[in-house]
Amino acid sequence: MPPESISIAGSFETPPLVRPQRTRRGHLASRHVTGWLLAAPLAVVLLAFLVLPIIMIVVVSFWTATEFSIVPAFSWENYEFLLGSDVTWRVLLNTAKYAVVTWAITVVLGFTVAYFLAFHVRSQTWQTALFLLCTIPFWTSNIIRMISWIPFLGREGLANSALLSWGVIDEPLDWLLFSDFSVILAFVHLYTLFMVVPIFNTMMRIDRTLIEAANDAGASGFQTLWNVVLPLTRPGIMIGTIFVITLVMGDFITVRFMSGSQSANVGRLIQNDIGLLQYPSASATSVLLLIVTLMVIGILLRLVDIRKEL
Amino acid sequence: MNPRPRSFYVLAAIFGLFLLFLYGPTITIAILSFQGPEGGLTFPMRGVSLHWFRDLFQEQAVGDIWGSFGRSFVLGLMVMVTTVVVSVMGGLAFRKRFKGSAVLFQLVIASLVIPSILVSLGVGLIFSQAGLPVHWASSGFGAQLTWTVPFGLLIMFAVFNRFNPAYEEAARDQGATAWQTIRHVVLPIIAPSLLGVALFGFTLSYDEFARTLLTAGSRNTLPLEIYGMTTNVTTPVIFALGTLTTVFSFVVIGAFLLTLGAASRRRAKAGSDAGRAV
Numbered sequence: 001m002p003p004e005s006i007s008i009a010g011s012f013e014t015p016p017l018v019r020p021q022r023t024r025r026g027h028l029a030s031r032h033v034t035g036w037l038l039a040a041p042l043a044v045v046l047l048a049f050l051v052l053p054i055i056m057i058v059v060v061s062f063w064t065a066t067e068f069s070i071v072p073a074f075s076w077e078n079y080e081f082l083l084g085s086d087v088t089w090r091v092l093l094n095t096a097k098y099a100v101v102t103w104a105i106t107v108v109l110g111f112t113v114a115y116f117l118a119f120h121v122r123s124q125t126w127q128t129a130l131f132l133l134c135t136i137p138f139w140t141s142n143i144i145r146m147i148s149w150i151p152f153l154g155r156e157g158l159a160n161s162a163l164l165s166w167g168v169i170d171e172p173l174d175w176l177l178f179s180d181f182s183v184i185l186a187f188v189h190l191y192t193l194f195m196v197v198p199i200f201n202t203m204m205r206i207d208r209t210l211i212e213a214a215n216d217a218g219a220s221g222f223q224t225l226w227n228v229v230l231p232l233t234r235p236g237i238m239i240g241t242i243f244v245i246t247l248v249m250g251d252f253i254t255v256r257f258m259s260g261s262q263s264a265n266v267g268r269l270i271q272n273d274i275g276l277l278q279y280p281s282a283s284a285t286s287v288l289l290l291i292v293t294l295m296v297i298g299i300l301l302r303l304v305d306i307r308k309e310l
Numbered sequence: 311m312n313p314r315p316r317s318f319y320v321l322a323a324i325f326g327l328f329l330l331f332l333y334g335p336t337i338t339i340a341i342l343s344f345q346g347p348e349g350g351l352t353f354p355m356r357g358v359s360l361h362w363f364r365d366l367f368q369e370q371a372v373g374d375i376w377g378s379f380g381r382s383f384v385l386g387l388m389v390m391v392t393t394v395v396v397s398v399m400g401g402l403a404f405r406k407r408f409k410g411s412a413v414l415f416q417l418v419i420a421s422l423v424i425p426s427i428l429v430s431l432g433v434g435l436i437f438s439q440a441g442l443p444v445h446w447a448s449s450g451f452g453a454q455l456t457w458t459v460p461f462g463l464l465i466m467f468a469v470f471n472r473f474n475p476a477y478e479e480a481a482r483d484q485g486a487t488a489w490q491t492i493r494h495v496v497l498p499i500i501a502p503s504l505l506g507v508a509l510f511g512f513t514l515s516y517d518e519f520a521r522t523l524l525t526a527g528s529r530n531t532l533p534l535e536i537y538g539m540t541t542n543v544t545t546p547v548i549f550a551l552g553t554l555t556t557v558f559s560f561v562v563i564g565a566f567l568l569t570l571g572a573a574s575r576r577r578a579k580a581g582s583d584a585g586r587a588v
Contacts, residue, residue, distance in 0.1 A: 031406055031408060032408040032409045034403075034406075034408075035403045035406060035407075035408025035409075035411060036403075036408060036409075036410070037403075038399045038400065038402050038403035039399070039400055039403035039404070039408075039411070039414060040399075041395065041396045041399055041400070042396050042397075042399065042400040042403070042414070042418075042459065042463070043414060045396060045452070045455050045456065045459055046414075046417045046418070046421060046456070046459075048452060049429065049433055049452040049453055049455060049456045050417065050420065050421050050424070050429065050456050051417070052432070052436060053428070053429055053431075053432020053433045053435070053436055054424070054428065054432055056432050056435045056436050056439070057428060057431060057432045057435065060435055109328065112321065112324055112325075113324070113325055113328050115321065116321040116322065116324070116325045117325075120314075120317075120318045120321055120322070130325070132567075133329060133332075134328075134329075134332070136560075136563060137332050137333070137336075139509065139513040139514075139517075139559055139562075139563050140336075140513075140517065140555075140556050140559040140560075141516075141517040141533060141536070141552075141555055141556070141559065142517060142519065143517075143519055143533055143536050143537055143540070144336075144339075144536065144552040144555060144556055145335065145336065147339065147536075147540060147548060147549075147552055148335035148336050148338060148339040148549075148552065149335050150351055150352070151335075151338050151339065151342055151351060151352045151353065152334075152335055152338060154351070154352050156352045156353075157352050157353075158338070158352075158353060161353070189331065189332070189335070192328075221315065221317060242423065243422075246422070246423040246424075246425070249425065250424070250425020250426055250427060250428070250520075251425075252427055252520070253519060253520060253537070257540065267425065267427055270427055270431065271427065274431065274524065279431075279435060282431060283431070283435075286425075286427070286428050286431055286432075289425055289428070290424065290425070290428060293423060293424065293425060294420075294423075297419075297423045301419070306419065307415070307467060310467045310468040310471055
């Protein structure tokens with residue numbers, strides 16, 4: 001390398017030091033302007049289609065409804081009805097149950113799959129290929145993926161005929177389809193990749209020498225997994241958790257479809273009211289769902305810095 | 311290389327079962343969509359035929375499938391282009407802190423976690439109260455962006471977290487303007503990730519259900535049409551439709567992956583000469 005290039009490289013750091021105060025302040029102001037100009041489309045989309053709609057829902061939740069239309073008012077009756085009805089609390093509890101059970105299953109399954117991919121698959125080509133195989137269903141239709149359980153779980157479905165022919169059961173099981181079981185099965189089927197991807201992503205960033213150090217210090221495979229890998233994977237688990245919990249809590253279509261309309265969650269309550277054109281009441285339920293969701297996510301976000309983990 | 315530990319085989323078996331769990335149902339309905347004309351929604355197969363696929367092409371049998379497919383396709387392209395542009399600009403904006411950037415970031419996260427039915431309901435209410443008709447290309451389009459854009463942005467954050475600013479500094483040192491730096495240095499480097507954002511934008515829109523439910527108006531998109539079919543169609547024609555749209559999704563994903571592969575090969579060939587100095 002010729003000597004001149006060294007001195008050029010050395011001069012990289014100097015300009016900010018000699019830059020006069022005035023320009024720096026101008027630079028600072030322009031930084032905010034540039035930032036907002038670049039972020040303007042994003043801000044417009046979020047304002048128009050997220051913030052305003054949510055404000056609208058909050059406003060409408062205080063309106064009243066006749067059979068045919070909704071009437072601007074300021075009335076607590078939607079909330080009084082909502083919070084006074086024990087259906088609401090049962091359904092809320094059911095929603096929480098779906099969320100917790102689905103979370104528990106997806107976190108164990110997602111962690112296992114990601115761990116296998118990140119630490120046991122040695123060739124990078126295979127790693128990429130298998131990872132892609134795990135993520136491709138994410139880009140296909142959820143509704144089709146739900147429908148595709150019918151031939152499996154129905155009274156005359158594959159599961160029942162297999163169990164019958166093996167002699168495990170004497171008559172077809174009724175609870176395989178249109179039950180809490182099928183709802184949770186579908187949730188796990190649809191959302192486990194939301195766990196696999198962030199957990200795999202954090203695992204790939206774990207410094208492999210730490211694993212070696214643990215081995216050298218005499219840790220067993222399980223001890224390394226429990227004391228080294230698991231704590232370092234926590235941010236990925238948190239991000240996956242946020243996705244799974246919010247997707248399950250806000251769902252209405254999976255519960256409607258997979259329970260055959262026999263179970264309810266908060267999303268189903270909202271959808272029912274919408275079907276009856278009771279928008280104020282649907283809005284009040286939405287506000288309740290929003291508050292519960294934001295509280296849960298608020299707690300989870302305290303445990304992880306999303307931007308740092310991407 | 312060390313011999314594989316026993317845990318490898320256990321985990322590999324679990325992984326295999328997981329893949330079976332992921333793809334098994336889809337493969338099952340693909341097989342069942344070839345049922346004979348007498349066949350039902352479950353096994354056994356009563357003959358093998360293309361009967362149910364033929365049904366899809368006869369409009370009176372299944373409603374407006376092809377119209378809704380066309381709308382979903384156009385909407386997917388609209389959302390894709392918008393998502394790429396908005397996320398790249400947003401990603402560039404967030405590289406430096408600006409006043410209010412923290413609040414905007416919170417909104418992005420909120421957009422991901424707020425239940426989709428709320429967006430659907432809220433947008434629907436605004437349009438109806440403003441006296442505007444809901445339409446898939448206006449309200450539906452906007453509602454879908456609240457889901458695709460945050461995803462695109464997260465990808466852009468991941469990209470820029472790994473972006474080496476030395477390239478830009480080099481361009482600036484050689485006198486490139488800000489725009490030239492972005493156009494000739496930053497964009498070519500992040501181009502493969504933009505393909506990823508585009509794939510997310512298109513497929514998430516193409517498959518979106520909840521956000522379009524109350525915002526699409528009288529003309530359905532394909533997922534809404536399929537949803538409608540689940541309540542009143544009890545023949546394998548719905549499996550045929552499911553198989554076709556899944557095949558279509560696979561074609562789209564495959565096309566993106568091939569383009570990505572071709573781009574990275576071209577880049578490897580025509581790319582940097584670093585380390586090959588004379």
